[in-house]
Structures are given as structure tokens and as C-alpha cells.
Amino acid sequence: MGQAPRIRTIGARNLEALQWELELARRRFGLPETSRVLSCYEAGRDGFWLHRYLAKQGVENLMVDSASIEVNRRARRAKSDRLDASKLVVMRVRYEQGERKLWRVVNVPNEKAEDDRHLHRELHTLKVERTRHSNRIKGLLAAQGVSLVVGKDFLDRLPSVRLWDGRYLPERLSARLEREYQRIQLIEQQIQELEAQRRELLRTSEDASVEQVRQLMRLRGIGINSAWLYVMEFFGWRKLKNRREVGALAGLTPTPYNSGGYSHEQGISKAGNRHVRAIAIEIAWSWLHHQPQSKLSQWYQQRFAEGGSRMRKIGIVALARRLLIELWRFLETGALPEGAQLKPQL
Secondary structure, three states: OOOOOOOOOOOOOOHHHHHHHHHHHHHHHOOOOOOOOEEEEEOOOOOOHHHHHHHHOOOEEEEEOHHHOOOOOOOOOOOOHHHHHHHHHHHHHHHHOOOOOOOOEOOOOOHHHHHHHHHHHHHHHHHHHHHHHHHHHHHHHHOOOOOOOOOOOHHHHHHHOEOOOOOEOOHHHHHHHHHHHHHHHHHHHHHHHHHHHHHHHHHHOOOHHHHHHHHHHOEOOOOHHHHHHHHHHHHOOOOOOOHHHHHHHOOOOEEEEEEOOEEEEEEEOOOOOHHHHHHHHHHHHHHHHHOOOOHHHHHHHHHOOOOOHHHHHHHHHHHHHHHHHHHHHHHHHOOOOOOOOEOOOO
């Protein structure tokens, strides 16, 4: 650390150049081929493939959450790729010397766990696109003073639509509406195919993660969408050690601000998996409806149900965090959440 880091620029995905630079570095410092090589990079669009390649080459690599890297808090500070690279090198050395809380290291899933996440994520994306196309159709019609339900008979009813003065829809607008609806039909077909594929896996697969999905679905208030997402995004491959890790990885932990005489709550951290966090809030509301006799539901009713809307929202986040921890324990030990009921066996 007595000199500035040696900076070299390599083109993206140029693995040959990377190997050559490693060789040049060994020669410069007079290191043998068996010497340790440490590296790190910020998690981003490149995903996990580079980490797996480096690990296969014997490089001890870390993927780092960019939001956890310390920065100068001045309003204006120098920012460049060169400065960022130098900063990462220095922090990698500090991490190796024992400063383990220096940043947050990304837990890299294996290739199967990463691949398992595509099904439910694609389903979510398709459903968002379906809603977007439907809203666009409604907006185009509303701009002409027309309201028409976007249902299965939409294309049959479209030619009979009249404007405020009795005229037919303009030709180009009508053609655009037809194409928008055809996109919805294509999306609907893909959604049905993915859902059928998921049902088939749930029926026939002997994979451990799918078995966890079946276990969660035994609980009232937990359906296939939530159970599948919980397992494939969260419980199926992460080695969670305690309840604090469960809450933190979902971004549902509180963030108190207490400095001097000033103290207030800043809300939840939102630093974890956004997919799990969103579904956890939905399942918390569902839990109150389907599991009213459970200890968690009664706790919510006693603490938050009589408060205003803000208090109920705060309470549902707290319930979501506690329920997520109970579901983790249920999968790990088989211990049913206190007072919870299972679905009747069919």
C-alpha cells in the first residue's frame, strides 16, 4: 500500500486480456503462479457470470453491493472510474485485513438457483405488460370520449363503437387499438403457458425447492404465487442463520435516526429483495383474513387495528416481517406458526 494502485483498462468480456494482465502483474511483482489473487467488483448488469469465471480460475473474488460502499458525504466530490477503481482496491485490502463490516458482500446463487428465478420473474413482467397495454387502450378510448371494457369480445365490439357525434372511430386509431389488443392476447397466451409449466413442476418435480413450495402452500393464506416466489427468491438457496438476517434480506428492518437530542424513525430500510418485500406485505394482509386465530393476527389486532390508517400501515409492515420469520422457521424446523391452520387435505 506504499504506492498508488496500478490501473489497467480491459474491454468488457475480454477474458484473454484479463488473463494476460494477471500474468503481467505476477511478473512485475515476482510472484509464482500459485500466489493468491484477490479481486472485487460492484454488483450490476453483468450479473454473476464473471464471478463464476474468476472463481474457476482460482481468483478469490467478491461481488459488492454498490450501495454499501462508503463515500465522502460532501455535496460535491470528484467522481470517476479511475477513482472508483482505486477506492475498491484499497477497500479490498482493508476487507482482507479483517474489516468485515466495511461493505456488504453479495451472496452469489448457484446456476440452478439463478435459473429457477426466471419463471416467476417473467410471469410478473408479463402481467405488468398486460396491464400497461390494457391501460393504453383505455386511455386512447377515453381521449375520444369512449369507454369500452377490454374483454374477450373487444375486437368484435370495437367496430360498433361510436364517437360523441355518432361517427365511427378514426381508421388509424382503430388499427392501433386492434394491434394493442393482439399484444394482450399474445401476453395472455404466454402467461397461461408459464402457469401451466409451473403447475406441472409442482405436480411432478422432486426438487427440494419445489417441495418447500408444497410445504408453504399447506398453510391457509399462502397460494402458489407467493409460495413459489418465497422459495425461489429467498428460502430455497440462501443460508439464513437467524431472524435478523431474514428481516434484513427482505428490507423490512427499521432504520432509526438517533443523533444527539434528535431521534425519529426513517421507515424500513428497503435494502433487501424487492420481490420478496412486495409479496410479504400482500401476504400479511391475506394472513389477517385467512388466519384470524393465529397469534400473529391477534397481536396485530391488539396493537394496530384500532389506530388510524398510518398506524395500520406501520403495523402491517411489522406483521410482514414477523410472518416472514415464522415461515422461515416453518420450512427449517416444521414448526407451525402458533395458532395457524393448515388447508384441509383433498
